[in-house]
Amino acid sequence: MDIQTKARARCHWLPDLDAAASPRYQALVDRLAADIAAGTLAPGERLPPQRLLADALKVTVGTITRAYREAERRGLVEAKVGSGTRVRSLASDAPVFHHLSHAPDGSVDLSLNVPIPHPMRVQQLSGVLERLAHRPGAIDAVLAYQPEQGSQASREALAGWLTGQGMPMTADELILTSGGQHADYLALQALVQPGEAVASAALTFPGMIAAARQLGLKHVAVPMDAEGILPEALERLCLQQKIRLLYLMPEHNNPTGARMGETRRKAIVEVARRHDLLLLEDGVQFVTAERRGTPFYRLAPERSLYIFSVSKLLAGGLRLGALRAPANLMARLTASLRAQYWAVPELMASAAIEWLASTDAKTLIDWQWQEVAARQQLLAERLNGHQISAHPCGFHAWLTLPEPWRAVDVVARAAERGVTVIGADPFCVGSQPAPQAIRICVTPPAERAQLDDGLTRLAALLDEEPRRVSPLV
Numbered sequence: 107m108d109i110q111t112k113a114r115a116r117c118h119w120l121p122d123l124d125a126a127a128s129p130r131y132q133a134l135v136d137r138l139a140a141d142i143a144a145g146t147l148a149p150g151e152r153l154p155p156q157r158l159l160a161d162a163l164k165v166t167v168g169t170i171t172r173a174y175r176e177a178e179r180r181g182l183v184e185a186k187v188g189s190g191t192r193v194r195s196l197a198s199d200a201p202v203f204h205h206l207s208h209a210p211d212g213s214v215d216l217s218l219n220v221p222i223p224h225p226m227r228v229q230q231l232s233g234v235l236e237r238l239a240h241r242p243g244a245i246d247a248v249l250a251y252q253p254e255q256g257s258q259a260s261r262e263a264l265a266g267w268l269t270g271q272g273m274p275m276t277a278d279e280l281i282l283t284s285g286g287q288h289a290d291y292l293a294l295q296a297l298v299q300p301g302e303a304v305a306s307a308a309l310t311f312p313g314m315i316a317a318a319r320q321l322g323l324k325h326v327a328v329p330m331d332a333e334g335i336l337p338e339a340l341e342r343l344c345l346q347q348k349i350r351l352l353y354l355m356p357e358h359n360n361p362t363g364a365r366m367g368e369t370r371r372k373a374i375v376e377v378a379r380r381h382d383l384l385l386l387e388d389g390v391q392f393v394t395a396e397r398r399g400t401p402f403y404r405l406a407p408e409r410s411l412y413i414f415s416v417s418k419l420l421a422g423g424l425r426l427g428a429l430r431a432p433a434n435l436m437a438r439l440t441a442s443l444r445a446q447y448w449a450v451p452e453l454m455a456s457a458a459i460e461w462l463a464s465t466d467a468k469t470l471i472d473w474q475w476q477e478v479a480a481r482q483q484l485l486a487e488r489l490n491g492h493q494i495s496a497h498p499c500g501f502h503a504w505l506t507l508p509e510p511w512r513a514v515d516v517v518a519r520a521a522e523r524g525v526t527v528i529g530a531d532p533f534c535v536g537s538q539p540a541p542q543a544i545r546i547c548v549t550p551p552a553e554r555a556q557l558d559d560g561l562t563r564l565a566a567l568l569d570e571e572p573r574r575v576s577p578l579v
């Protein structure tokens with residue numbers, strides 16, 4: 107037996123690099139990332155010794171050393187003297203990552219739409235900041251005042267990334283904002299006068315409800331079905347009153363998971379054109395290109411705004427978002443920004459966008475989409491038989507409760523069992539009656555097993571006899 111055959115027989119992990127076009131060490135890291143994401147390599151699993159893998163793959167030991175070092179930098183593995191290189195275990199980062207979702211008392215928080223905790227986030231952002239700090243001219247650039255829309259360089263980089271994701275747009279059409287919520291508020295504040303009406307699906311993002319209320323706008327609830335807003339209902343409301351702007355989440359309604367088909371989108375555009383509505387599409391719950399329909403800004407560019415944010419892809423704490431707007435609305439939006447705080451800090455914009463556009467971020471985002479899909483599958487299994495509406499890329503699922511359960515009782519009894527979920531109330535526009543439903547977020551736990559634990563407790567609860575907390579009357 108030759109050396110390679112012997113080495114191959116002893117390697118428990120043998121990546122196939124033949125088809126890879128990138129440098130060998132890079133191809134090896136990409137394969138490693140893919141196998142970790144797919145679960146072929148488990149957390150804590152030891153990688154083959156460097157010399158053995160080099161012989162098995164017929165490459166130099168230097169190539170393997172470089173690949174393992176790069177994988178460590180990307181947060182995929184950790185190397186310890188005496189115990190080799192192992193797939194990074196999430197548990198080793200427990201103090202930082204578990205506090206949100208799985209407290210030491212065993213409680214599981216499934217109430218928030220946050221990115222899945224992963225040590226790669228810390229590693230990757232640290233790398234970006236280090237690169238920025240050492241790049242000639244980069245620090246100089248962030249010290250300067252920028253145009254209200256944000257720096258040309260950052261907007262070009264973001265427009266390029268979005269275009270690559272199948273969302274073609276130019277730097278001139280973009281305003282950088284301090285997160286998606288700010289883009290929401292900015293659009294309402296600059297384009298709708300106090301006392302005027304805006305409309306949204308009857309169940310919608312609480313941040314939009316809060317912004318409209320804060321700005322003294324009338325908020326009209328449009329009846330919805332499994333595809334979201336009903337065009338006929340919107341038409342009727344427009345005939346009864348002047349509505350200035352319609353807020354939409356066509357890909358993945360927060361909270362109901364409703365997704366709008368193409369015919370529905372076109373019907374809404376027709377109503378908008380007949381009644382001169384502005385369309386504000388919130389794309390913060392970003393989904394993969396294959397699953398995305400035509401954004402409204404492509405169907406009706408003259409009246410549509412689009413909101414993007416890095417909050418669900420990279421991290422909410424970065425507070426970096428963007429608003430795409432038609433040219434005729436730009437002056438009003440930038441005037442409002444100038445009056446508020448001039449422009450988004452370029453330090454944050456350049457760091458967040460550099461991270462977003464990196465190959466590291468692609469690994470992270472691809473992993474997250476695979477993990478979200480696996481978690482949605484797990485939820486469907488654990489709550490099998492219940493009425494669930496969810497999206498394969500969605501951070502949450504919407505569970506319509508079986509008779510005679512009421513949402514307040516489920517939320518309270520889940521909390522007694524250490525599981526936090528929220529009912530429909532915060533998502534209801536105005537005094538609309540809340541459906542008996544709960545939103546379950548699958549992303550807060552760092553480990554899938556914690557989600558499983560929370561879902562199992564919820565499923566057991568729903569199998570019990572409903573008990574109401576009766577007030578003394």
Ligand SMILES: Cc1ncc(COP(=O)(O)O)c(C=O)c1O
Nearest residue numbers: 219285286287311360390415417
């Ligand atoms: C639909 C929607 N829009 C906006 C936001 C706020 O995004 P950001 O954290 O970027 O402000 C969220 C956050 O959950 C959201 O779900």
